[in-house]
Amino acid sequence: EAEVAQSPRYKITEKSQAVAFWCDPISGHATLYWYRQILGQGPELLVQFQDESVVDDSQLPKDRFSAERLKGVDSTLKIQPAELGDSAMYLCASSLERYSYNEQFFGPGTRLTVL
Amino acid sequence: AQSVTQLGSHVSVSEGALVLLRCNYSSSVPPYLFWYVQYPNQGLQLLLKYTTGATLVKGINGFEAEFKKSETSFHLTKPSAHMSDAAEYFCAVTAGGDSSYKLIFGSGTRLLVRP
Numbered sequence: 001e002a003e004v005a006q007s008p009r010y011k012i013t014e015k016s017q018a019v020a021f022w023c024d025p026i027s028g029h030a031t032l033y034w035y036r037q038i039l040g041q042g043p044e045l046l047v048q049f050q051d052e053s054v055v056d057d058s059q060l061p062k063d064r065f066s067a068e069r070l071k072g073v074d075s076t077l078k079i080q081p082a083e084l085g086d087s088a089m090y091l092c093a094s095s096l097e098r099y100s101y102n103e104q105f106f107g108p109g110t111r112l113t114v115l
Numbered sequence: 116a117q118s119v120t121q122l123g124s125h126v127s128v129s130e131g132a133l134v135l136l137r138c139n140y141s142s143s144v145p146p147y148l149f150w151y152v153q154y155p156n157q158g159l160q161l162l163l164k165y166t167t168g169a170t171l172v173k174g175i176n177g178f179e180a181e182f183k184k185s186e187t188s189f190h191l192t193k194p195s196a197h198m199s200d201a202a203e204y205f206c207a208v209t210a211g212g213d214s215s216y217k218l219i220f221g222s223g224t225r226l227l228v229r230p
Contacts, residue, residue: 040223042119042220045218105161111156
C-alpha cells in the first residue's frame, strides 16, 4: 500500500541551528501539505503545495521557515534558525487533488526537539 | 472562519462500553467534516468523513458519526470499545470557501480504554 514517507523520524538540535525535513508523497498526488503539531494540540497547516506552486503559506513563519517542492514531487521544509518554540511534530500529508473531499494521507511525522 | 471544538481532552471507558467523542464546529459555509485517529508517534489516519448526503456516516473499525446541522455537531461513536481503540482522536473541518481547502483541526481527545 502506498504511503507518505518522511525523514528523519526524530531530530534533536540546538537553538539557532538549521534543520530540514523531507517528505515524499504518494505517487501521483498533486497536493502536498506540511502541518505542525504542538504537543497536546491538533495539527496546524504551515504550507500547501499544488504541484510545485504554493497555494497557502499564510501560517508559515517566513522569517525562519521555508518550504519547496521543486519538481512537484517530494518536498523539503527548513527551519533556520531553530527556536525552542519550534519543538513539535511536523507532519506531511498528500492528496490526489486539492479539493476538500479528497482524503489527505499523512506520513508518520518528524518529531523535532530544540534544546 | 471555521473552527472546531472537542469537548473533553481525555475520555476513559471500560472495554466493551460505548465510546462517545464530542465535536462541535463553526463554519460560514456548508462544512465537510472528518474524524482522524492518531496512535503514539504516528501520523493521522482517516476514520470517516461527511461531505454531502446521508448524515450518518460509517467508518473503519466500527466507528460512526452523525452530522447534525441544527446542533453544529459531528460526534463520534462506537458501540463497544476495544483495547486497540486507545489513541488520540481529532475532529476536523475544511476551510471551505477559500482556495486552499485546508483542514482545521480540533485540539484532540485522548481515549483511554480500561480492561
